[in-house]
Amino acid sequence: MISDRDPSLSGESRTDSRRMLGRLRGVMAEQSAGQERLDKIVRLISEEMHCEVCSVYLFRDTETLELCATEGLKAEAVHQTRLRVGEGLVGRVARAGHVINTADAPSARGFRYMPETGEEIYSSFLGLPIQRLGEMLGVLVVQSKEAREFSELEVETVEVVAMVLAEMTELGAFVGEGAALKARHSEPKLIRGGTGQEGSAEGHVWLHEPRVVVTNPIAEDPQKELERLSEAVEKLRVGVNRMLDGAKGGDTDQLEVLEAYRMFANSKGWMRRMEEDIARGLSAEAAVEKEQSTARARMSQVNDQYLRERLHDLDDLSNRLLRILTGQGSETGAEMPPDPVLIARNIGPAELLDYGRSLKGIVLEQGSVGSHAAIVARALAIPLVIHAERITTEALNGDHIMVDGDQGIVHLRPDDTVVSAFRDKMAMEAEAVERYASIREKPAETLDGRVISLQMNAGLMADLPSLEGSGADGVGLFRTELQFLVRNQMPRRTELAALYARVLDAAQGKRVVFRTLDIGSDKVLPYMKPQDEPNPALGWRAIRVGLDKPGVMRMQLQALLRAASGRPLTVMFPFVAQSEEYNSACAEMNKALERERILGHAIPESLDVGAMLETPSLAFAPDKFFEDVGFLSIGGNDLKQFFFAADRENERVRRRYDTLNVSFLSFIETIVQRCQKFDTPLSFCGEDAGRPVEAVCLAAIGLDTLSMRPASIGPVKSILRGVDLSQVKSVIDEARNRGEQSVRRAVVDYLRSEGWAV
Incomplete structure (x- = not known):
C-alpha cells in the first residue's frame, strides 16, 4: 500500500491525477459522438494542465499520424494535418515510443514547422506515446507559450492520461469522422x-x-482497487508456487523459468509501481497493463537475449494477472x-x-x-x-x-x-484433389516410359494415414527430431522403439527412411543448452551433434534396430559434409548392431544406411564414398541455401534464387551423373520436389525418386503422367545453350503449349 508520506508520489499530484481522471470518466459516460468526445477530452486536459494547447494525433495507417483533435491549435487543421512516423517532434515520439519534453520546441532536433496549425507561438512541448501493450496508437501533446520543461510529476500525470486514452481508443470510444477515427477491428x-x-x-x-480488454481504466475507489490488486497478486503467487512444486525433480531449464516467474511475482518494485498508478486514478487492470506496456516497449529496444527473455517472463506474468483480475482469457471457458x-x-x-x-x-x-x-x-x-x-x-x-x-x-x-x-x-x-484421387493407385509413368517413384515426407504418426491416401510409394523421409522437440526431457529408448515400431506397422511393408536426429540450427531441444553461434545453420547441428554426443546417437540407433524387430530397416544420416563423417556414423551403427546381437535381439532382415547430401562439399567426395554409401538423398532446402549463399530463413533473400537456375540445375545433374556411375540410388527431398514444374525438371535431368509432402503427390503425379521427359530435357538443354540464367520460362512455355495450366 502507498502511504500519504510516500515521497515518490505527492498528495497534490495524486489529487490532480484523480481529479482529471474523474472528469474523463464523466466525459466517457456522456452519450456523444466520437469526435465530440475527443474534443471535450483535449479541452479538459488543457484546463487541468494549465496549458494553452492539448492535441491528440492518431494513426491513419501504419506510417501516418493524423491530428484528430486539438484545443489551442487552429480548428481547421484537424483531420488535415498529417505527419509521417519520424517526422517532426510528434513523429519522433511515435517512432521511438519515448517522451519528448522540451522548453524550446522550435530549437529541438527534428522540429517541423506546420503553418496550418498556428503552433509557432508555443515554446514548450511535451509529447507522450499513446500505446497499448507495445502497440503504438498515437501521440498526446501538451504545449504552452511559457518556455519551461514540464515537471516529473506533470509528465507522470499525463502518462496516466495517455494510458486511459489508449484503452478508450481500443474500445472504439473515438470512432467518427476522419480516417484515423474508424472503428478498430471492424474493417477488412x-x-x-x-x-x-x-x-x-x-x-x-x-x-x-x-487479448484482455480493459473496460474500466479509471478507478472509482482507489482503496478498493488496491485491495483487488493485492488479492489477484496473491492468487498469482500461489499459482506460480504450485507450478514450481509440480516441476521439482524435473527439467532444470523449466525450473529456472519458473524461478524467474516467482522472482517477478514477488517483486516489490513491480508491485509498488502498480500501486502508484492506482493511486493516480487507474483501475487495477489498467495499472497492470500500463506496466506491461512499458515492459513491451523496452523489449522492442533491447538486443540482449537474456534480458529480452526476462521481459517476456514479466509480460507473461502480467497476462496471467490480467486474466485473474478480469476473468477473461482462459478463465472464461470460451469455446473454440x-x-x-x-x-x-x-x-x-x-x-x-x-x-x-x-x-x-x-x-x-x-x-x-x-x-x-x-x-x-x-x-x-x-x-x-x-x-x-x-x-x-x-x-x-x-x-x-x-x-x-x-x-x-x-x-x-x-x-x-x-x-x-x-x-x-x-x-x-477441391476439384483438382478429386481428379488426383482417380490416379492414386497408378504409377507416375511418363509418356516416354520412365517411372518416377514419388514418396512422402513425414514426422508424426498422424502423417502415416496419408501414405495410402496420397498414393505415395513409401516414406522418403521420416523426421525423428519431432519426438525430441515436443518433450521437456530426453525421450527414453523404449519409448522411441515403440514409436518407430508403430511407424513401420502403419507403413504396411512400404519403405520408410528414418533420418536420425537433426537438431541444432533452428531446431533447439528444450532440454539442451542453446549454443551461442553467429550462424547456427552452418554450426553445430545434425550429424555433428550426433558424433560429438555419441551416447544420444547410439540410443536412437538401438531404438531403430529394436523397432525393426527382424524387418527391413532404412536409416539416413543428415547433413553429412565429408565422407569421414558418414564412415564414423556407420561405425556407430555397427557397434549398435553388434550389441543387439550380443543381447540376443532380432536383427533387421536387411539394413540400408545412407546419407543426406545437403552441403556442396559432399557432391565432390572421393569415388569410394559413392561406392560405399547405401543411398543418397539430396536435401534440397539446405543445399540450395548453401549453394546460393542465401539464408532460407531470411525473407529478404530466400526468394531471390531459383531452383531452376542453370547453375543449380547443372550442379544437381553432376550429382546425378556421379551416382549413376557407381549405381548409387539417389532421391531429391524437399519443397521443390513437390512443385510440379520443378519436379518435371528434376525428373528430366535424371532423378528417379522424389520425396515431398503428401498433398503434393497428386499434382506431381498428374503432370508426370502427361509429359515426355526427353522433350523436357531438350527444352532445358536449349535454354542452357542460349545462356539463359534460368530454364523456368522455357519449361513453363513448353508445358503450356502442351496444355498444362502452370
Missing part, C-alpha cells in the same frame, strides 16, 4: 506475410493468447469455433500438436520456414502463413478469416468480393 484487412505451408483455408479466428484458424505471435511444436488437425489454418506474427511450428504444420497439412505483421493486434476471436498459404496472404474480415473469389479458388483446388 489484407495482411501480407510469408509462406510457411501451402494451401488455402477459411474459418474464424482463434487467438492462442486472447468449429472452423478455427489459429493466430499467435509464435507457438511451440508441443502446443501446436495439442490443437491437432482441428485447425483449418495457422497465422503467425513471427515463425520461419524451418521453425518447429512450420514442420508440424506441414506434417498436419495445415496452411501456414508466417511473418504476418500485427496479426495478433488486428484480429479478434471469432473474426472471419481466409488464409492463402500459397501466396502468404491473410484476408481478415474480408468483404463479399474477396470471399467470392477466394471460395472459387478453393473450389478449383
